[in-house]
């Protein structure tokens with residue numbers, strides 16, 4: 001590791017943990033045949049850190065993200081968000097914690113078609129009981145100035161993903177979770193969206209996890225991790241060209 005990235009990692013190690021995964025295990029049983037996907041997986045993500053998770057198809061990347069997002073529960077182990085053990089909360093409290101602390105940017109945009117862009121972006125504020133302010137600023141930040149009254153059907157795929165980024169960040173969450181956020185966009189649009197996502201995550205002092213198969217997408221994160229059946233490991237390039245130059 002170069003000196004500057006070692007120094008940056010040292011600084012990050014001093015920051016509080018925003019997410020702790022402790023000995024996570026998850027199996028799916030379909031028709032009685034159990035399939036162990038994650039085994040004894042531990043990892044700590046610190047405040048302000050933005051990581052990419054890569055790995056072979058079927059290794060469990062989306063499963064892991066879904067467990068963190070609370071869309072599913074681990075069979076074993078604990079997930080701590082900002083020091084709070086998720087399993088110690090009842091369902092309502094866990095939902096409130098996730099709503100407040102998380103922003104989601106998933107490939108299936110989940111932008112509601114019957115709401116305007118401003119209304120879509122303001123949704124996390126509404127759900128968190130926060131007065132709806134700041135949508136114009138977020139529209140500016142993602143390059144959609146003055147388009148708040150438009151409906152999603154008038155937008156391209158790249159523009160919709162800009163709305164998703166604005167919506168994920170409007171309530172200033174501490175952790176952004178992105179699953180293949182640019183999987184169905186052309187490479188130029190994907191690059192713009194990824195750089196925007198990175199800029200906004202950093203501008204908001206948030207942390208981020210992006211799951212992707214794209215090396216170019218992964219290179220926009222601070223660090224790249226690879227998920228294998230043995231857990232999460234730092235990406236080690238076999239060739240200099242394996243990853244484009246990382247953006248620091």
Ligand SMILES: Nc1ncnc2c1ncn2[C@@H]1O[C@H](COP(=O)(O)OP(=O)(O)OP(=O)(O)O)[C@@H](O)[C@H]1O
Pocket residue numbers: 028029030037055056057058059060061062063064
């Ligand atoms: N709800 C489910 N029920 C049963 N098996 C599942 C379920 N969800 C995922 N799996 C299985 O768990 C394994 C991990 O799936 P997952 O989607 O997490 O992998 P992934 O690494 O994200 O894959 P990809 O890169 O192809 O999206 C796969 O074998 C998948 O078939």
